[in-house]
Amino acid sequence: MPCITLRRELTKIEEAQVCARGEFDVWAPREVAGLVALALCAARKAAGRWISSGECLARIAAEFVETWRLFDDERNTLHKQILERDDGLCQVPGCSRAADHAHHIVFRSAGGTDDHWNLVSLCAAHHLHCVHMGWIRVTGRAPDGLRWELGLGARA
Numbered sequence: 001m002p003c004i005t006l007r008r009e010l011t012k013i014e015e016a017q018v019c020a021r022g023e024f025d026v027w028a029p030r031e032v033a034g035l036v037a038l039a040l041c042a043a044r045k046a047a048g049r050w051i052s053s054g055e056c057l058a059r060i061a062a063e064f065v066e067t068w069r070l071f072d073d074e075r076n077t078l079h080k081q082i083l084e085r086d087d088g089l090c091q092v093p094g095c096s097r098a099a100d101h102a103h104h105i106v107f108r109s110a111g112g113t114d115d116h117w118n119l120v121s122l123c124a125a126h127h128l129h130c131v132h133m134g135w136i137r138v139t140g141r142a143p144d145g146l147r148w149e150l151g152l153g154a155r156a
């Protein structure tokens with residue numbers, strides 16, 4: 001049997017076994033594996049209960065899309081419009097840093113839209129480490145009808 005045919009046959013058998021077991025192995029450099037383990041831990045902590053690795057990965061992917069969706073496309077003028085409306089500044093009360101991100105007040109994953117009232121400018125630190133970690137909550141309508149709750153516990 002030629003080498004390539006053998007390889008394909010082996011892959012087919014491997015894939016069938018993977019499907020039957022409902023799990024798969026990933027080979028990764030040690031740093032990447034460590035990072036994945038930390039991300040799984042963080043996802044379980046955020047969920048407040050034990051969830052399967054698969055559910056963790058799904059939540060991590062959803063969070064990633066939520067966070068970076070408006071950031072990944074330089075042609076996306078919506079991001080710029082929101083930052084302009086907010087004078088390029090983070091809108092968290094007391095923060096004077098430049099805004100890096102436009103955040104969805106009602107999360108996209110909860111049905112939030114791209115309407116201007118649903119978007120608010122935040123610095124990266126407040127966006128990633130506070131709002132999405134549950135320490136700060138913002139509700140209402142931007143730019144004049146926002147309600148900030150600061151110093152909450154981490155998201156349950």
Ligand SMILES: [Zn+2]
Nearest residue numbers: 066067103104
């Ligand atoms: Zn956000």
Ligand SMILES: [Zn+2]
Nearest residue numbers: 090095123126
């Ligand atoms: Zn800020």
